[in-house]
Amino acid sequence: MIPGPTNSLVDVDGLSVGHYERTDEGWLTGTTVILAGDEGAVAGVDVRGGGPGTRETDALDPKNLVQRAHAVVLSGGSAFGLAAADGVMRQRHRAGIGMPVGPEGNVVPIVPAAVIFDLGRGGDFASLPDAEFGARASAAATTETPLLGAVGAGTGAQAGGLKGGIGSASLLLSDGSMVAAIVVVNAVGSPVIPHTGELWGARHLLPGDLDGLGLPDGTRLLTPSQDEVQQAATAAAEANPTSRVPRTLATTIGVVATDATLTKAQAARLAGSGHDGMARAINPIHTMYDGDTLFGLATGKGDEPSAEAFHEMLLASGEVVTRAIVRAMLAATSVTTTDGTWRGYRDAFASALKG
Amino acid sequence: MIPGPTNSLVDVDGLSVGHYERTDEGWLTGTTVILAGDEGAVAGVDVRGGGPGTRETDALDPKNLVQRAHAVVLSGGSAFGLAAADGVMRQRHRAGIGMPVGPEGNVVPIVPAAVIFDLGRGGDFASLPDAEFGARASAAATTETPLLGAVGAGTGAQAGGLKGGIGSASLLLSDGSMVAAIVVVNAVGSPVIPHTGELWGARHLLPGDLDGLGLPDGTRLLTPSQDEVQQAATAAAEANPTSRVPRTLATTIGVVATDATLTKAQAARLAGSGHDGMARAINPIHTMYDGDTLFGLATGKGDEPSAEAFHEMLLASGEVVTRAIVRAMLAATSVTTTDGTWRGYRDAFASALKG
Numbered sequence: 001m002i003p004g005p006t007n008s009l010v011d012v013d014g015l016s017v018g019h020y021e022r023t024d025e026g027w028l029t030g031t032t033v034i035l036a037g038d039e040g041a042v043a044g045v046d047v048r049g050g051g052p053g054t055r056e057t058d059a060l061d062p063k064n065l066v067q068r069a070h071a072v073v074l075s076g077g078s079a080f081g082l083a084a085a086d087g088v089m090r091q092r093h094r095a096g097i098g099m100p101v102g103p104e105g106n107v108v109p110i111v112p113a114a115v116i117f118d119l120g121r122g123g124d125f126a127s128l129p130d131a132e133f134g135a136r137a138s139a140a141a142t143t144e145t146p147l148l149g150a151v152g153a154g155t156g157a158q159a160g161g162l163k164g165g166i167g168s169a170s171l172l173l174s175d176g177s178m179v180a181a182i183v184v185v186n187a188v189g190s191p192v193i194p195h196t197g198e199l200w201g202a203r204h205l206l207p208g209d210l211d212g213l214g215l216p217d218g219t220r221l222l223t224p225s226q227d228e229v230q231q232a233a234t235a236a237a238e239a240n241p242t243s244r245v246p247r248t249l250a251t252t253i254g255v256v257a258t259d260a261t262l263t264k265a266q267a268a269r270l271a272g273s274g275h276d277g278m279a280r281a282i283n284p285i286h287t288m289y290d291g292d293t294l295f296g297l298a299t300g301k302g303d304e305p306s307a308e309a310f311h312e313m314l315l316a317s318g319e320v321v322t323r324a325i326v327r328a329m330l331a332a333t334s335v336t337t338t339d340g341t342w343r344g345y346r347d348a349f350a351s352a353l354k355g
Numbered sequence: 356m357i358p359g360p361t362n363s364l365v366d367v368d369g370l371s372v373g374h375y376e377r378t379d380e381g382w383l384t385g386t387t388v389i390l391a392g393d394e395g396a397v398a399g400v401d402v403r404g405g406g407p408g409t410r411e412t413d414a415l416d417p418k419n420l421v422q423r424a425h426a427v428v429l430s431g432g433s434a435f436g437l438a439a440a441d442g443v444m445r446q447r448h449r450a451g452i453g454m455p456v457g458p459e460g461n462v463v464p465i466v467p468a469a470v471i472f473d474l475g476r477g478g479d480f481a482s483l484p485d486a487e488f489g490a491r492a493s494a495a496a497t498t499e500t501p502l503l504g505a506v507g508a509g510t511g512a513q514a515g516g517l518k519g520g521i522g523s524a525s526l527l528l529s530d531g532s533m534v535a536a537i538v539v540v541n542a543v544g545s546p547v548i549p550h551t552g553e554l555w556g557a558r559h560l561l562p563g564d565l566d567g568l569g570l571p572d573g574t575r576l577l578t579p580s581q582d583e584v585q586q587a588a589t590a591a592a593e594a595n596p597t598s599r600v601p602r603t604l605a606t607t608i609g610v611v612a613t614d615a616t617l618t619k620a621q622a623a624r625l626a627g628s629g630h631d632g633m634a635r636a637i638n639p640i641h642t643m644y645d646g647d648t649l650f651g652l653a654t655g656k657g658d659e660p661s662a663e664a665f666h667e668m669l670l671a672s673g674e675v676v677t678r679a680i681v682r683a684m685l686a687a688t689s690v691t692t693t694d695g696t697w698r699g700y701r702d703a704f705a706s707a708l709k710g
Contacts, residue, residue, distance in 0.1 A: 048627070050624065188666075189670075193558060196558075203548060203551075269405065269643075272403070272641065273639070273641060275634075276631075276634035276638075276639070276640055276641060277634075279630075279631035279632075279634035279635055279673070280634055280635055280638070283631075283635070283670075283673070284628070284631070284666075284669060284670040284673060285631055286627065286628060286631060286669075287666055287669055287670070288624075288662070288665065288666060288669070289666065307643070310643065311543075311639075311642055311643060311644065314639060314641075314642055314643070315544075315638075315639040315642070318634070318638070318639060
């Protein structure tokens with residue numbers, strides 16, 4: 001199994017990704033937009049967390065009319081951040097992209113959205129993403145490899161007391177189709193094994209997953225020495241990943257996509273298997289304080305999968321989400337604001353990682 | 356965190372467990388019944404697999420009338436095995452246990468059921484669990500520590516080409532309430548990390564989880580030598596856990612229970628978090644060839660949990676399911692029938708486990 005050329009969501013033909021964030025005084029939040037091209041992508045969703053903040057998810061029910069989404073918005077700002085979709089809708093509408101309605105080629109862009117809780121992490125609860133965040137992230141969308149870590153919707157993210165952020169990964173399937181994920185890692189639970197300091201998802205990494213993430217020796221993620229384990233466990237305890245009483249609301253959200261041709265129901269199943277990947281990378285996940293939500297997108301550039309190919313696609317969905325979460329934690333660098341300090345995993349666990 | 360006294364489902368006050376199976380010529384299947392006492396238990400369910408075989412799950416929808424289940428049936432026999440619930444209903448009815456209906460204390464026992472695919476593993480596709488299996492398993496129900504491995508509904512189970520079976524585990528929460536699971540491990544995916552031979556869920560084990568499971572040195576589960584890894588990886592390849600094309604239908608089912616007082620919706624959420632535990636122990640899980648289903652039961656012997664206590668309860672649900680799956684794989688011994696041979700994990704990976 002090998003990742004695609006960029007090992008990110010844009011390996012799926014038809015998708016582009018844009019980030020916009022603010023980190024100036026009082027701010028630590030942002031928005032990430034996934035654009036699905038002129039025709040949109042067949043879309044499904046699976047909401048598993050106990051505290052979701054979403055928009056346009058009912059339209060994605062296979063029983064309902066809408067078949068395709070034209071963009072997906074992932075944003076900070078808790079429920080306020082749903083406003084970012086307004087800006088994306090206007091930008092898509094100006095481009096003439098959306099579901100045809102009425103006469104004269106009028107369209108309504110279908111722009112599902114999900115948000116994470118990051119309020120106040122920049123120091124000011126009133127510094128919230130709005131329609132402009134969506135419009136700017138949409139305008140910034142490109143098929144270049146997206147930045148990972150504390151950017152876009154991951155700007156204010158934290159996970160188990162460590163700095164969270166944006167992660168992405170892809171997998172080329174044996175039938176030539178691509179499966180990829182982009183995830184905003186922001187969780188009550190922890191991506192770290194408390195008694196060893198290892199990342200829960202590290203064993204799912206593929207060759208190349210650590211490229212550009214500043215790790216001198218990726219294998220040390222799996223086999224820390226006893227000294228390293230002790231120091232990492234201490235760091236883990238300091239990061240408080242095992243807290244039984246969540247100190248904050250959270251929510252991990254994202255998109256799992258393929259270039260194959262799927263039905264809405266299959267796209268929802270693709271998203272559902274992505275939640276298994278979340279469970280392997282973060283513990284606990286899907287708590288009452290997490291609104292964990294994944295969208296499934298199928299751009300339809302390729303064929304309908306055979307039963308065996310769809311089986312491999314669901315397996316791949318879990319794997320790319322797990323790997324995307326690990327990559328998010330490795331890409332996220334420490335951040336300090338007047339609200340507090342969130343250490344990046346590489347800083348907190350340096351002794352367990354540096355060769 | 357410590358397990359309860361029996362480290363099994365019967366640590367939950369109010370529940371008893373009974374197995375019945377047949378392994379004589381042509382047979383390799385059975386039924387496991389969980390009895391919920393005279394009053395029954397508040398019940399919820401979460402169906403995640405793509406090929407479920409279930410009964411009375413709609414009644415458990417929080418929107419619907421029924422509040423309590425009086426027993427839960429886990430059975431082999433694919434959809435035929437749902438007949439086992441008939442025998443449990445008659446046995447419960449004779450005992451006067453059920454939902455009161457009509458005059459003269461008439462009752463209808465509420466007995467949800469889920470089944471695994473194990474057809475033909477004993478050599479004869481027509482050797483199927485029926486109502487008598489349910490009645491016998493029900494009559495055998497006890498609060499003694501249940502047998503694990505290839506017994507009851509786990510008799511014909513396989514997982515990733517290895518012998519599957521029944522597993523159970525419990526966890527005592529900080530507020531004194533108990534959370535426990537019993538699981539029938541029968542999966543298309545594998546509980547084994549292909550490149551190391553370790554069990555995916557081994558890192559979730561607690562002290563005592565290996566007691567009585569015949570392991571000279573449990574830690575070897577986590578730190579096999581390079582030689583052991585090589586041999587284990589070979590064994591894993593032989594067991595074909597990474598097959599992209601499922602050679603059989605499967606399905607992992609079970610019950611997660613607590614002695615606390617929960618609503619039906621909370622019981623369903625408890626079951627949902629158990630699926631995260633499945634994802635951590637088996638990869639892939641929730642495929643189109645697995646009807647993975649978990650029931651949530653709350654016997655109500657204890658209080659309603661606080662928000663923090665319920666958070667811990669959901670975390671515990673995932674952990675007991677993961678641990679139960681690991682314990683099932685360690686308890687399952689190799690089986691050979693005219694249909695084939697399924698090696699127990701300890702046999703297949705002996706070189707990676709024996710001290």
